[in-house]
Amino acid sequence: MRFQAAKVSFLRYLKGTDLSKAYLLAFAAVIPITLANYYNNLSVGIAMAIGVLLCAPSDVPGNLRHRFFGMLFAAFFGVFATLCIGYTKPFVWVNLPLFFLLTFFISYFSVYGFRASLISLAGLLAMVLSFANLGTLSVWLHATLIGCGSLWYILISTLFLKIRPQKHLEIQLGETAEKTAEFLRIRGKMLTAKHHRNELQRAQFSLQTSINELHENIREALLSNRQQSGSSNSSRRQLLIFIDLVDILELSIAHPVNFKRLDKLAEENRALILKYKSLIYEMSIQLQEIAEVFLDGEKLKKSNTVSNLIEEIEAYIQQFEEKINETEARETLILLQNLLDFEKKQGQKIQSIQRVLSNIKKREEFNLKTSEVKQFLTPTDYSFKILLENFSLKAPMFRHALRLAVLMLIGVLIGMFFKLQNSYWILLTLVVIMRPSYGLTKERSKKRILGTFLGGIIAVILIFLISNPVVYAVLGILSMILAFSMIQKNYVGAAAFITLNVVFIYALLQPNALAVIQYRIIDTFIGAGLAVIGSFLLWPSWEHNEMNAVISKTIQANMDYLKAIDNYYHTKGNLPSAYKLKRKEAFLAMGNLSAAFQRMTQEPKSKQKEYKNFYRYTALNHTFLSSLASLGNFIRNHNTTEASVYFETYISNIIYNLSKTIENLSEEKTQKELKHINFEQAEAFIIDEEKKLIQLKTKELKEGKEKISEALRTNMQEIQLISEQLRWLYEVSLNLKNIKK
Template sequence: MNITQLKTHIIRYVSGTDFSRGLILAISIVSVVSAGYYLNMMPIGVGMAIGSFLVAPGDVPGNFRHRLLGMLSAVFLGVSVTIIGGLLNFNFWLELPIFFVVFFSVAFISVYGFRASLVTFTGLIASVLSFSSLGGDDIFLHALYIALGGLWYIILSSIYLLLRPEKHTEVLLGETASLTGKFLSIRAKLAEDVDREQYLTEQFNLQISINELHENLREALLSSRQKSGRSNSSRRQILIFIELVDILELGIAHPVNFQKVDELNKEFPELIVALKKLILEMGRRLNHISEVFIDGNRLTITNKTAQLIKEVEQLIETYKKTEEYPQSRPTVLLMRNLLDFEKKQHQKILSIERVLGNIKQRDAVNVKLKRPDQFLTPTDYSFKILAENFSLSSTIFRHSLRLAILMVLGLILGHVFDLQNSYWILLTVVVIMRPNYGLTKERTKKRIIGTLIGGVVAIGIVLLVNDPYIYIILAVISLITAFSMLQKNYVGAAAFITLNVVFLYALLQPNALNVIQYRVLDTLVGAGLAFLGNKFILPTWEHIAIENTLANVIEKNINYLKEIEQFYNKKGRLTNAYKLARKEAFLAMGNLSAAFQRTSQEPKSKQKEYSHLYRYTVLNYTFLSSLASLGSFIRSHKTTEASVYFESYIAHILENLNDTLTQLNKSPEKIKAKDKSLSDVDKYLNKQYSKLDHLRNKELEEGKEEISLPLRVQMQEAQLISEQLKWLHQVSLNLKNVNSKATYERLF
């Protein structure tokens, strides 16, 4: 990393929303502690600082109302748990069952989703801090101070939001553009017959992250509250978001059939090289767009992409002239279809650049969105969700029980061995524990590494420096840095949390080295409890619930295919039902990719049917890619009337998918009867293509070297739709026979 890149990285970090939240937390804590110190009211200052600290994790962007209610819920739960913990001070062994119920109940709230899990985190931290003796004698006054501190943080955070209302959305759009650019870059590498398995895995992981960003952007841009007062700038941001979603769909769509691409690469490698350059350049354009959003860089326009498109067109013309015609016609059509998809992506990027160049202008921008609330993923907060998950079949129920058991075990260890600051063990368990083994294992490793790094650095500073003012400055800096790194760099966050704790204790007691020793020891004990607990206490293994995830992907792909079929039959404007089916298919695929990723992190003995799961994941992803290719072509071209043969092919594909669902112990919906056999359909499609081929030959006989545009579009339609239908059928057949490794390898 050179100096310019380092400077850019630092500026991006300091101007980011994560750093801003860390700064708000530091201001809220330092202000109340300083006021408490100078007014000789430290109990108030400490209580309010704890309140700010408890509410801060729930300060995640999104719908303003949801954000506010989430933080207020965190205040209420934090205060309630603090009072309960403070009142339970009569007999340690008699208190344990009560603490078990409290820990379980608080953890079980996370069944309501991501925002609820942050409220849960606050409640668990508050319950742990109730053992720290930081609140003085009057527990109710301490709880009041915590509530005031939480409200103080909410006020500061809301002021920041009013001052920079669009910053978070801009960062989300920038991150989405950046990851979409990376996605295209990986897609370009997939055109080469090298390390495809590695690139596919990278692509799965990228799509998980992109799906999360899309969901966050939908909430930020399409929520009803923002719709009622949407600015021109917001409407332009919606346009950019729509284009980014379409770019992802086009990116997923090509290349799909790697066998065809490999054949083309052997026959005409220059074209694949040129296409790869073109895709990589579009990835770079998206990365530049992300810099405009995140770093505030000036948008620069180049015509390099257009030049690369011309180069590909020239290569296609060269191929036409050098190869025998009409034998080379199918290959030329394949080339043109590949180029058409890249041209559409180029147009989408140009649209983003045009909107981005005028994003602050006052001229009206009309964005017609029918029922935008349909695109938001709702959260059901009814009691029924608790009831449905109150069983050992629920991952969250098992996690809550496991966490409660480990927390009680941590309390017993601290009590029996009389450990100093034993509540650090509980804090470590709360921070590390996740519902599944893979994430907990990864977080345990990062926590230990970060704590050891922080401990080593802290020893060096404590031995060299003995100035309380420097400790205060370093404590504040480490607090801001730790909180801003929490989501994206957990090793760094753990290191700076350790530094913060050491510097704070160094201000209160002379022997800071002992603090470091206990900090590292308690972290190791807590991490060990979390890791072993997830492995041996009511463990949740992915293979147990993977059938539901697989079935969900296939069901969503079926819905997407049906919407494509309906659109091809009816033409007209794209419906919300189509867009929703596409969104749900992408999200379901992301969930399957995440499940596959978690499976790969589990012990080898628990990775049951791992190879089958990998094949399922790749086949489903390939099927979705082919659907995206088919849908994109039909949407962007004036297509001919759909025939009964098209519908019959779809029926054959749906039959294979339904058979796959039956194998996964699901009851699929009935499909309409197939009017034609597959061989009849193939004969019809070949006959239709031959008719078009004859028309082109007739044009050539008449001296028309350049194919007429209507005929070119019809030939491209015949080539692409027939190829995609055959490919979809082949993939659906392989999904039904996924246990056959030989069949899978023939396909790829």
């Protein structure tokens, strides 16, 4: 089984975009070096190859316009940093202060987001490489050739994108389907894992964060490029599949399970719960098979297992319905029916994706207005005010930039004082492993050290066994390809192959390559040590300082989603874009909170202040969002009755509790006290409605009907699910409000 999984992973790696992009980078770097070496001017080739290496990291998928200008900015930063450091290097007392300031401001540019951080990386790497004395060219010619190398990479990467325009998007859709399938499997486990639900819920937190990131990347790639280039058959197909995947995740989160009641039912009839679990597992398998269509090029498999399991569960529910009399049993029946309804909708969404994949030519048209498309994109504000707003020690990115600048300066001084050979490797280590948070920096430092050590051991063995320069050149190119193909998903492997690449290049240039390995490992240890110590001591960004703000944003997003559900319950009709937008924002906010909490768990125990409270906030917000999604999904997919005034009683009090929670987190009092709660009247109304429906059911059965009408069944489900969710939402909101800080 493990061998088969490893084989699949390896084949995906060979077919994936990471490896193809690494081939592209190697091709772009090797061509100018080969030509320059042929004409006995290797320095020209090295300069152009540096331009390729500086530009390549910013070549990330998404908005095509942002991608193009991002690479141009990376080229500009590379040239500018090379000129500044190159011309001032002879003047130490000018060079070091300038190096400090450039490191700070180039790193601070990362405040604009992920793409900007990769552009910053180009400038930082250019400064570091300026200390390496690579080549014999003048500063201005070296910088010009770096710019030419960057433009050369932009040209061939653009041509490559024209040849395989959809490949990366197809892989992201496959990864989303695969992670959503895993989310379903965890949900299935929760049905019977009575004593492990907390651990499974934490796994869901982490997984949902990854899925949200994929959703955002796909949205940008699909919707922004759709605006620019129009709608093709392929993009329509991908958009339909993506929408279904988003809905599947919502349905997975929205499962209306009362675990206490479910555990009690499992004691009496475990076989039925196992049927539900088998149904969820089977849908997970079908989603995994959909993922394999995108990731492995497999043909779609057909199966009737889901429909057969649904029929078996329906037959059991019908038998159960014929026997029940007591109120509690009746509530259990409605719970089973509601749960089955959600599973049916889940299955319908999976079938919808299967139809799109298997019948590409005859798919339905799907159109979005430009104004609607813009709403679903998460815009990045590139205005100057963002720099001004974050120019403070209170801002995490400001502290990160200042910390990195100080540590880089210390790294330079260590190299100068101890006269270390290739001391710029200390700076390279700092640049690639430093992150705004201590936890991420520490984790990346461990991987960097381990990878460098492994690469060093392998390099020593190969140097002893091989002494052929041609073999060194081939191995150097191969290790570069493997290093850049692994850098996103296997940093230990990437660090190992980068070390091999460096050693083989030096083996071509110097006779004593073994000394290079020794200095490489020493410098990596120094750089990693500086990074970890600096992250701990110099203006550290501990997550507990930011958690209140992240929790408040999540609660506000949930509140806005609740208001959108409330509004739709009153108006019905076509689902408005505003509803979808608020749902998206709530899911993203929950993902951000989960990610922040995960980062907190990676920090030293002494810095995990109020850990229990923050875990409660995270778990309760996840529960609240789950209940919200359940409520919204039911209202959307059923012919419900008009919303009563008592529905509004609950909604207003839930919103009040959430507002008070935000007040508690910000320690600012703005919310007025509610004078009339009217819960007794609301509860009496719900109980009265339930009695009326039971009387109608008894009447229909007395009239000789084999089973109650569909309209009555829907009304009973409505009063049970909506009332249960309202009570639950109120209880969760009350628990949030009452968390003591």
